Amino acid sequence: MAANNHEILRIENISKSFPGVQALQNVNFCLKKGEIHALVGENGAGKSTLIKVMTGVEKPDQGRMLYDGVEMKIKSPQHANNIGISTVYQEVNLCTNLSVAENILLGREPRQFGGKINWKAMNTRAKEIMLGLDVDIDVKAPLATFSTAIQQITAIARALEISSTKVLILDEPTSSLDVRESDLIFQCMRKLRETGVGIIFITHFINQIYEVSDRITVLRNGKLVGTYDTENLPTISLIQKMIGRSLAEYEDMEKAKQDPDKQQVLIETNNLGRSGTVQPTDLTLKTGEVVGMAGLLGSGRTGVAKLIFGVEEPDTGDIRVDNQPVDKHSPHESLLRGIALCPEDRKESGILGDLTIRENIILAMQARMGWFKYLNKKQQYEIAQKYIDMLNISTPSSDQLVKNLSGGNQQKVILARWLATHPKLLILDEPTRGIDVGTKAEIQKLVISLANEGMSCMFISSELEEVMRTSNRIVVMRDQEKVTELPGDTTEHNIMQAIAGAD
Template identity: 45%
Template sequence: MPCQDGPVDEASALVEIAGATVRFGSFTALDGVDFRMFPGEVHSLMGENGAGKSTLIKALTGALRLDEGTVVIDGAARHFSGPRDAQEAGVSTVYQEVDLLENLSVAENIFLGREPRRFGVIDHRAMRRDAAAVLEGLGLSLDPASPLGRHPLAVQQLVAIARAISTDVKVLVLDEPTSSLDLDEVAELFRVIRDLKERGVAILFVSHFLDQVYEMSDRITVLRDGSLVGEYLTTELLRIDLVKKMLGRDVAEIAPREHVVEPEMPADPILSARGLTRAPGITNADVDIAEGEVLGVAGLLGSGRTELARVLTGVDRAHSGIIRIEGKPARLDSPRHAVNLGVVYSSENRRTEGLIGDLSVEENIALALQAQQGALHPISGARRRELALSWIEALGIKPADPDRLVRTLSGGNQQKVMLARLLALSPRVIVLDEPTRGIDVGAKVEIQRLVGELADNGLSVVFISAELEEVLRVGDRVAILREGEVAETVNAASLNPDTLMALVAQPDLPEA
């Protein structure tokens, strides 16, 4: 293959894409990219947001057509007119957001649109039997008649995989499959992936978690700015070299922030909470945050991280407990109350609780400020444009086009737009729930740098992340959440990822 950089394998490829070129007007999203996958391998596609990964995946899965280039699956040239064509060729996809119907049963979701029929009507008995066989083949003990919505997200993810492989699958695309899973659930997913490898399925594993990429992948292809950088065996590519190839430049390890507070409780916290309880999720939680501090929050999935964020910002109302701001009791009965007191919230789910994709960057940035002022006091067009341009420049939002629809931006730049909207309110405390989820290494470094700069300028930040290294890199202190309670708060300088994991995973012992 041309443009090859790194080891090659002479075995017969299951997928061969040659010279893939995709243009959107004058913009070239893919520029002559070559890509291949082999039977029984896990292949990771890496690159910054905007590198062309999504475009290449869409070409492979039939979601868009190439302007130039060829796609060959199992030796046959393919010209997909849509995802159904790709599925018929053996290419199935499981997306980050599980696209199943929670009100239907597990079996109905697996065979949705392909239900077995008898005498013209759906044969539910046969469907449940066939679904049970698919689930058993994945080593899953699951009642096919049970409603999907009763199962946790991790199980729903596995049901989506079961749906994908219930056809004659040759290539399985997994798009950020672990973004919402805890450690045990990730381990179960990886067991399923390894089983599929043994069956000869080629798996495209898309993830921003480098640890998982190196644990699961046999081969890595790197894209940058729509072009192929190279294809490498995972065992022969150091992580630092992978990051350099993705970014196209040397990037020094981002240093932890200089710690601005002592490990004990701040003398004069800007926000203090005592005995916060909201069932389910939060039990008698105590929190203190100083001015200009980044308080990291770490805990296992289900420990109450998001629930705590929502109670601290008025999204959910605490059933008991008290919150004080600068020593004065504060009622945070709604996000509006919290905003009026200078406390704002960035949800972990940008798509459904954050940005409005079909509005422009300018409109999204001005949205919260306009809501605060009310419909009777509209922000002038000139003021709105000035506001947008100033935050685009301050946060380095790319492209620097205030009229660009937010849904067309990369994940990292969408997160910057969300930050701009909140910072336009001039808050005193900002609660960030998973602000770097689903964005690439370079964008993560930028967001982490921005958080540090905000704190250096006096803003208090609550920073919640499932990535423990990130919590330590950004935070001054770390609040350890276990079973809905802040078990302890520790100076970040005294921890490393291993010791923090030990604290997070430590079971709560009953009092003597």
């Protein structure tokens, strides 16, 4: 006991399999008190499953777990919570109908005699906690009225609030936050590290790993690659360990070739806007070009995409597609005109988890063809297989249910669905959020090669690096307004300045 009493959590030889997938295979992992331990790997590497095993959501098929030196079987998330393992998941798992205060404190709320909740004390306490995180909001308002970023911070506040927390698991807490908000979370993490809490930090942002973590554990295909001290592991070797190959993908990437003689204007918007989401915007998209959209969360990037695709109706201005004015605004009409939108939140607005990969891919195509022209099974399988190969979707067959796939592969399925409609314009809203480096590169390359074949693409992303790598032109949004348009070979510095609004 004396030798390892600085260890808070030790996992030995854990295995777990799901139908058709070996999610974890003999994985060992050890978390020390007072360290920030990054857990990294590509999609499907087994990170999420490992977390689920630690928190009692899934039971391991074999292996054992030591918590604070004692062998322990975690029975349920509640049990994990009670013994001091708290988790903030990738998607905000809170109740949007309840107030911020309730979301932070429910289950440990201050009570008066007879078990009555003391609402006043609860709201005051919640206010204090949020102020401690530099967030000044009305904690009595329902969570639904706040942005994803605030919801995420609320989720972390909730996890922090468990006073006896010894292990804090942060599953991609920063994936939807901007730089300033991410910094806030890093501050909290460092503060907690000093008090002896062991933190498991999962992220796809390599720079963030180096910013806060002490040690790194790398998983690949459900197997442990190794655990390393952060300072002794250069970025390049980390990435090699994660993807098992060097990043040749990024090196041979070239932007879509632009040939002004052949290019035609595909989409032209004139003063297009909708009060509350987008200020009147002029935008031109040509065939065969990739236009990047940069800007912070809530800057109106998604708003523009929704207007062009017809999810929302504009109240000012107009859109011309192929020089024809658009009078009916609906996603279906847009689809018929050859526009496709791959939405930001794949879980809420895109993927149908209970259908198979094939069914998910065929869906949009079938809608475009009309429901009466039925594609026979053989054609369906051929099309599905074509995109599975093209996008490198890792699955035993096209009959696999989509919910059994990892996040990145789900994203590829959505992409395949829209590509199957052979769109003239493909709008990608955060296509690489929450997916690994290798897949990111694949998706970026794919976009460029499609542009070379004449497709036009609008690439919306929070990651400047990937916008710069793919785009021929970059549109910068700020406060629901298009502030400027920069050439594709501009510098990161220029874009940042445009986003920040500095001269």
